[in-house]
Amino acid sequence: MINLAMTESACDPVKIAAEIDAAGFAVVENYVDLAELTQARSFVDAVLKKNDGQCLIFRGPSELAGTFMYDLPKRPGFVKLCCDIYEAGTGRQAPNGDCYQVLRCLCGPKGQMNSMRFHFDTYALAALVPIAIPAEGKTGDLLLLPNVRNIRAFYTRSLIDKAILASPIRQGYLKRLYETHDERLVRVKMVPGNLYFFWGYKSAHTNEACNIGALRCTALFHYVDPHAASVVRSIMPTSRLKNIINPTRIMKGVSVYR
Numbered sequence: 001m002i003n004l005a006m007t008e009s010a011c012d013p014v015k016i017a018a019e020i021d022a023a024g025f026a027v028v029e030n031y032v033d034l035a036e037l038t039q040a041r042s043f044v045d046a047v048l049k050k051n052d053g054q055c056l057i058f059r060g061p062s063e064l065a066g067t068f069m070y071d072l073p074k075r076p077g078f079v080k081l082c083c084d085i086y087e088a089g090t091g092r093q094a095p096n097g098d099c100y101q102v103l104r105c106l107c108g109p110k111g112q113m114n115s116m117r118f119h120f121d122t123y124a125l126a127a128l129v130p131i132a133i134p135a136e137g138k139t140g141d142l143l144l145l146p147n148v149r150n151i152r153a154f155y156t157r158s159l160i161d162k163a164i165l166a167s168p169i170r171q172g173y174l175k176r177l178y179e180t181h182d183e184r185l186v187r188v189k190m191v192p193g194n195l196y197f198f199w200g201y202k203s204a205h206t207n208e209a210c211n212i213g214a215l216r217c218t219a220l221f222h223y224v225d226p227h228a229a230s231v232v233r234s235i236m237p238t239s240r241l242k243n244i245i246n247p248t249r250i251m252k253g254v255s256v257y258r
């Protein structure tokens, strides 16, 4: 990574938070350098090959050793930047910087099935580094209806928001905004190596489906679960209920590595 320490200290978290509030997202260009990106891309190509070219997702860092994706959430500068952005944006103190990490490698029909599923994240801030983005055809843009809800006082209220957003009516409405190029839906053209920030909890968002033969791969680092201490959540019985209200958890037919 080029001059990461410099890049991070040059980033003003207050400005970044204000930019996310105003535009729906903020970007730090060329955050990951070409060598790191190439290495991550080789890792993705190798695991896809092992998986017969089928779409896959990694949750957590354990399989990602040797790539920047493994190192990034352990870098104090990166964690501090994410926590400072969270604090600037919410006025709350960030807890100790626990990161929920996902690597999504979308391709083929299953990649398409797992695209265009608008959702609210469980975590307040999403930091995203694209690894592979199709150069032609549908480019798999990040689609955001930014900042349409606040951080809820209660977990149950957040669940209701998620359930409403997962409903066919709401999904259909957002797909129509996409199809009609409605300006309320922010489209972020992803450039590999850039670092994108958005309020994942507050923004309804998803990725555009790419052409069937294309690969779209993104590394996500999610920070601060506002309902981590919720008692209701700790006793919530089934992961099935969670699946119903969180379309990204379904990942139908996709290999999931932890």
Ligand SMILES: O=C(O)CCC(=O)C(=O)O
Pocket: 102, 104, 121, 128, 142, 205, 206, 207, 218, 220, 248
């Ligand atoms: O891959 C993307 O562009 C977004 C993924 C996402 O929103 C998520 O994993 O929560």
Ligand SMILES: [Fe+2]
Pocket: 119, 120, 121, 126, 200, 205, 248
């Ligand atoms: Fe998300």
